[in-house]
Amino acid sequence: MFFRTTFFTAATAAIVLATGSAAADWDSGRELYHQGRFDEAAVHFQATVKSNPNWLSGYVMLGRCALAMERYDEAIGSFRTAVVLDSDSPTNVVLLGRALMAADRHSESLELLEGLAVDDLSPDWKAEVARMRASCLLEEDRAADAVAVLEARLADDPERAALHRAMAAAHKATGDTAAAMDDLDHAFTLEPADVSSGRAAITLALKLAAATEDDDLAARYRGRALEVATRLATVAPEYDVFLLAGRTAFEAGRFDTAAGWYSAAVEGRPHDPRARYDLGRSLAALDRNDEAIAALRSALDASPDDELARRIHGQLGRLLTSDLELAAAARHYRVAGMTDRAEQIDETAAGFAQALERLATLRNSTAELARMEVELESFSDAKGVAALADRRETMDREIAEIEGNLSEVRLALSR
Numbered sequence: 053m054f055f056r057t058t059f060f061t062a063a064t065a066a067i068v069l070a071t072g073s074a075a076a077d078w079d080s081g082r083e084l085y086h087q088g089r090f091d092e093a094a095v096h097f098q099a100t101v102k103s104n105p106n107w108l109s110g111y112v113m114l115g116r117c118a119l120a121m122e123r124y125d126e127a128i129g130s131f132r133t134a135v136v137l138d139s140d141s142p143t144n145v146v147l148l149g150r151a152l153m154a155a156d157r158h159s160e161s162l163e164l165l166e167g168l169a170v171d172d173l174s175p176d177w178k179a180e181v182a183r184m185r186a187s188c189l190l191e192e193d194r195a196a197d198a199v200a201v202l203e204a205r206l207a208d209d210p211e212r213a214a215l216h217r218a219m220a221a222a223h224k225a226t227g228d229t230a231a232a233m234d235d236l237d238h239a240f241t242l243e244p245a246d247v248s249s250g251r252a253a254i255t256l257a258l259k260l261a262a263a264t265e266d267d268d269l270a271a272r273y274r275g276r277a278l279e280v281a282t283r284l285a286t287v288a289p290e291y292d293v294f295l296l297a298g299r300t301a302f303e304a305g306r307f308d309t310a311a312g313w314y315s316a317a318v319e320g321r322p323h324d325p326r327a328r329y330d331l332g333r334s335l336a337a338l339d340r341n342d343e344a345i346a347a348l349r350s351a352l353d354a355s356p357d358d359e360l361a362r363r364i365h366g367q368l369g370r371l372l373t374s375d376l377e378l379a380a381a382a383r384h385y386r387v388a389g390m391t392d393r394a395e396q397i398d399e400t401a402a403g404f405a406q407a408l409e410r411l412a413t414l415r416n417s418t419a420e421l422a423r424m425e426v427e428l429e430s431f432s433d434a435k436g437v438a439a440l441a442d443r444r445e446t447m448d449r450e451i452a453e454i455e456g457n458l459s460e461v462r463l464a465l466s467r
Contacts, residue, residue, distance in 0.1 A: 124155035195225035325356035
């Protein structure tokens with residue numbers, strides 16, 4: 053904003069000095085520039101400098117138009133003329149530096165910026181020059197030097213978010229991912245509207261958690277990611293942010309929290325299959341299988357792409373196996389392309405069905421025996437009651453054995 057203010061202050065002065073057609077061209081050029089019609093605007097700015105060769109602002113705007121159209125050589129030429137006309141203006145030097153950077157002439161830009169006297173500049177200018185110098189140094193694989201430049205500026209200007217963002221890039225280039233995460237978190241804290249820094253901080257924290265073999269350290273990184281994600285979702289309650297917050301909570305083992313964020317995402321985009329799939333996974337992790345199955349089936353109804361559909365079918369296969377709905381589970385596994393798993397389920401289902409049938413028979417028999425015992429007791433037939441009791445105990449032991457086996461089968465199939 054300070055560049056624009058400085059520029060238009062100079063522009064206003066230029067208009068006062070201009071007369072006739074040059075002023076008209078200037079006004080037309082400005083209007084076209086703000087409409088994004090840079091090629092047409094450049095024609096008018098060219099006319100202003102043709103009639104007024106020393107009109108500084110005309111060259112500045114010619115350079116801006118050329119830069120917007122990615123005509124970097126033209127932009128560099130116009131900004132060089134602006135620097136010659138007013139070598140004391142940091143605006144002109146910085147604009148020329150930007151044009152050189154855009155043209156991948158970073159060494160020239162760095163030399164130009166390092167020759168700029170910054171002691172008397174405002175904090176805004178000092179920060180911008182430091183940021184640009186660091187960017188040029190990174191392009192030349194001098195990450196450590198970039199860190200040093202930014203550290204020097206941050207020592208005097210520690211609360212400037214733009215410098216922390218630049219430092220994150222420098223630290224990342226040195227391989228210090230943890231420091232880069234801290235920089236991005238700091239930038240996001242200073243500027244909560246800086247959603248991109250918040251996202252990047254979360255991504256790096258999760259990456260660090262996945263890379264370490266230290267479980268405690270991984271938990272701290274995930275906790276840090278979740279804390280940033282919670283703040284991010286508060287300031288930017290958007291679908292993509294809810295998904296990121298849900299993922300962060302899920303990886304941190306906070307499945308209830310994850311389900312909450314994914315539910316918010318589903319509410320924001322009811323027909324999006326991704327959020328419903330992630331919600332189903334979170335509910336499954338909470339052992340809320342019925343709700344999980346419902347969420348996953350609704351995800352299938354939302355027309356997912358082939359890859360996501362395979363994941364949904366695989367998840368449904370696992371949950372239905374846990375519920376011992378083996379025929380349905382096998383069908384989902386087949387659609388997911390997990391043929392071997394489906395065949396294993398089918399093979400188990402045959403024996404499992406027989407066991408269920410036997411279990412039902414035994415339960416019916418024991419119930420009948422218990423009724424008969426009551427009748428015999430009413431006739432005071434102690435021997436008959438004892439005989440029935442022995443038979444019922446034998447059946448009860450078989451029932452317990454079958455139920456134990458079924459429990460083991462459920463556990464084995466759910467793995």
